[in-house]
Amino acid sequence: MSDGTRKPKLNPDKRVSMREAIAECVKPGADLYIEGFTHLICFAAGHEIIRQGIGNLTASRLTPDLVYDQLIEAGLVKKLVFSWAGNPGVGSLHALRRRSQSDSATKLELEEYSHYGMVARLLAGAANLPFYPLRNFKGTHIPEVNSRIQSVTCPYTGEVLATVPPLHPDVAIMHCQRADREGNAQVWGLMGTQKEAAFSAKKVILVAEEIVDTSIIRADPNRTLVPGIVVDFVVHEPWGCHPSYAQGYYDRDNAFYVKWEEISRDPKTYQDYLSEFVHGVKDRQEYLKKMDQGILHKLKARPRKCEGVDYGY
Amino acid sequence: MDTKALAIKPSERMAVRASQELKDREVVFVGIGLPNLACNLARATHAPQLFMIYESGTIGTVPARLPVSIGDPTLVTDSLAIVSQADIFQGYLQGGLIEVGFLGGAQVDRYGNINTTTIGDYANPKVRLPGSGGACEIATHSQRVLIMMRLSPKTFVEKVDFVTSPGQRMESKRPSPALGKTRKDFGLPGGGPVKAITDLCVLEMLDGEFTVTEIYAGVTREQIQAACGWKLRFASELRDVLEPTPHAIELLRNKIDPDCMYL
Numbered sequence: 001m002s003d004g005t006r007k008p009k010l011n012p013d014k015r016v017s018m019r020e021a022i023a024e025c026v027k028p029g030a031d032l033y034i035e036g037f038t039h040l041i042c043f044a045a046g047h048e049i050i051r052q053g054i055g056n057l058t059a060s061r062l063t064p065d066l067v068y069d070q071l072i073e074a075g076l077v078k079k080l081v082f083s084w085a086g087n088p089g090v091g092s093l094h095a096l097r098r099r100s101q102s103d104s105a106t107k108l109e110l111e112e113y114s115h116y117g118m119v120a121r122l123l124a125g126a127a128n129l130p131f132y133p134l135r136n137f138k139g140t141h142i143p144e145v146n147s148r149i150q151s152v153t154c155p156y157t158g159e160v161l162a163t164v165p166p167l168h169p170d171v172a173i174m175h176c177q178r179a180d181r182e183g184n185a186q187v188w189g190l191m192g193t194q195k196e197a198a199f200s201a202k203k204v205i206l207v208a209e210e211i212v213d214t215s216i217i218r219a220d221p222n223r224t225l226v227p228g229i230v231v232d233f234v235v236h237e238p239w240g241c242h243p244s245y246a247q248g249y250y251d252r253d254n255a256f257y258v259k260w261e262e263i264s265r266d267p268k269t270y271q272d273y274l275s276e277f278v279h280g281v282k283d284r285q286e287y288l289k290k291m292d293q294g295i296l297h298k299l300k301a302r303p304r305k306c307e308g309v310d311y312g313y
Numbered sequence: 314m315d316t317k318a319l320a321i322k323p324s325e326r327m328a329v330r331a332s333q334e335l336k337d338r339e340v341v342f343v344g345i346g347l348p349n350l351a352c353n354l355a356r357a358t359h360a361p362q363l364f365m366i367y368e369s370g371t372i373g374t375v376p377a378r379l380p381v382s383i384g385d386p387t388l389v390t391d392s393l394a395i396v397s398q399a400d401i402f403q404g405y406l407q408g409g410l411i412e413v414g415f416l417g418g419a420q421v422d423r424y425g426n427i428n429t430t431t432i433g434d435y436a437n438p439k440v441r442l443p444g445s446g447g448a449c450e451i452a453t454h455s456q457r458v459l460i461m462m463r464l465s466p467k468t469f470v471e472k473v474d475f476v477t478s479p480g481q482r483m484e485s486k487r488p489s490p491a492l493g494k495t496r497k498d499f500g501l502p503g504g505g506p507v508k509a510i511t512d513l514c515v516l517e518m519l520d521g522e523f524t525v526t527e528i529y530a531g532v533t534r535e536q537i538q539a540a541c542g543w544k545l546r547f548a549s550e551l552r553d554v555l556e557p558t559p560h561a562i563e564l565l566r567n568k569i570d571p572d573c574m575y576l
Contacts, residue, residue: 037369037398038384062398063446084446088382089345089574092443100441112430114445115368116402123399135407136450138499139426139479145435159500189389190369191397247386254381304390 004128008229013181014206018240018283021205021233022048025171029056029078033169033201034067037192038088038252041067041244042175042207044237044284050074051278060167062118062193066243066260069093070278072108073270079109081167083118087264090257094264111146117164122193124166125200133161172201174226175241177248178216179208183231186223189247198226207235209249220308237284239296250299321557323463323512324576325565326529328354329557331461331510334413340364341413342406342451343374345383346575347461348415353379353569354561366405368447370396379570402447406454409502414455416448416506417462420473423522423543425460425480425506427452428473435475445477452478457504464511470542481505481521495521513537515554519546527552 016024026032026049034042046067049057053076059068060081065088071077073095085093099108113121116136124132133152143149143162150163174194176185183206187194198204206226211234217224243253243260264270281287288296324347331351335341337360343352353376356363365374369384373393380388389395396404405411419442420428429448433439452458462468476483479501482494496505506523509516514537515527524546525537530553538545570576 038382039369039386082444084443085441086443088384089380097441101438112444114449115398115447116406116450117445119398119402135500135502136453138453138501139476139483139496140449141430141435141476142445142449188395189386190371190384190395192370193398195397196399245386247389251386252382252384254385257381301386 014234030170031058033172035174039190040175044240045173047278069095081111083115091261121167122196126196131163137162169201171203172197173205175207178210180214182228183234184228185226187225206231344415411455414451424482426476427478429477430475448478454503458506460509464540466542
């Protein structure tokens with residue numbers, strides 16, 4: 001990437017299992033980026049990393065969410081790069097909290113930005129630029145605790161702008177509603193930083209709720225958010241985001257996020273959860289079988305179709 | 314639910330009072346929790362065309378149920394547009410389109426500087442808080458910012474432990490040590506915090522400092538001062554905050570937050 005070129009990935013069939021994709025792309029000490037802003041967070045990938053025990057990770061995300069908190073509790077994260085660390089709408093991330101306060105013996109290295117700061121890092125990464133300017137952080141203490149936030153003087157106006165360096169994860173994992181075998185990914189609903197992450201990462205694992213024929217993708221090209229040429233592996237993993245969600249497929253399991261506050265507060269119940277639902281299953285299919293089928297039925301999305309558009313000319 | 318039977322809660326007072334700050338057709342950046350209740354109450358009453366934007370990228374949002382997270386799927390359905398987070402922060406916030414932003418936090422000072430990062434020393438904190446999220450840019454770019462927080466000496470403090478989101482006056486060493494002290498000196502584009510809606514009173518930013526301008530019925534000046542960590546200024550003419558109407562309370566309890574997630 002340093003010479004400004006990147007090898008396009010044109011293999012027509014990139015399908016592998018989640019186990020193979022993680023083993024191939026996520027190495028000990030890797031810079032990891034699991035995408036998804038509330039929507040399309042691939043828990044199936046996080047759980048597989050825990051099962052394979054791949055450690056010493058630098059884990060970057062805007063919102064570490066439960067998925068990174070679980071990696072932290074499993075002892076696999078060395079450094080966390082983030083902008084908002086909480087259980088959205090509910091409370092704290094307890095593994096992170098336990099490892100970031102003054103009485104912690106196993107303290108995590110933290111590098112923090114604001115959301116815009118993290119997004120700007122990905123924009124620089126995706127555009128292959130050495131930094132990204134933003135009108136932010138002035139008057140705050142954030143740059144005082146993060147020396148990677150610097151400044152630049154605008155050559156046109158003289159305005160001093162904050163800058164952040166690019167983010168180039170070794171591997172980005174993104175989840176989409178549907179993709180073809182080459183990894184052309186179509187997403188609707190919240191888009192988070194999917195596109196920027198896919199373009200900034202050295203390797204991309206694309207996880208899809210459905211694998212469809214390329215003709216389905218070609219019929220609606222405006223919906224393709226990430227093109228296959230930046231995707232290394234394609235994993236078919238229905239319900240791969242639970243307790244996060246996939247618009248049009250299943251709802252966010254808000255009750256689980258609320259219950260998590262209780263499960264994660266006590267290290268014992270937290271570890272019990274990981275033993276049962278992560279280590280205690282071999283893959284996502286087994287995880288789903290373990291779940292209360294009534295809950296899955298309740299979460300299944302009710303249809304809300306939109307009419308297509310006319311691409312004729 | 315018989316809404317008359319229960320006393321009005323502090324959270325309900327805050328949501329109702331904050332909703333009155335919003336005008337119809339204003340563009341508001343909505344946060345989860347009490348701000349979301351205030352915005353949706355405004356939309357259900359005096360501001361049916363309130364233009365709601367959520368940080369997750371939903372534009373012209375019309376949630377059919379209470380969103381439990383900033384990225385709830387109910388925010389997507391029927392909205393006018395869904396945009397990437399790059400667009401939200403660059404185009405909508407930095408682009409100057411946000412008229413009203415909402416913020417809260419663990420600590421706020423008289424200038425409206427907010428801390429959502431750490432209590433105690435940053436490197437060895439007593440309490441690790443979530444961090445900025447979008448708060449820093451909301452405080453930087455919104456044309457005006459409303460703060461919703463309960464008044465307590467632990468939260469309304471003489472000096473915040475960490476400035477996550479800039480208020481009206483700040484000190485800073487980096488990125489440039491030559492920078493001054495007011496928003497103008499720092500070159501901050503938005504108007505910053507203008508009001509703090511608390512459970513005991515409303516504070517307004519007057520002459521660059523939060524000043525008590527409105528008091529809820531039955532609350533004394535002494536109670537308010539005892540619940541604040543700095544020596545408060547009181548406006549010469551204090552107004553009473555009107556009690557919420559039964560209709561507003563009914564909407565909050567039965568329609569907007571029926572399971573009392575945030576009330």
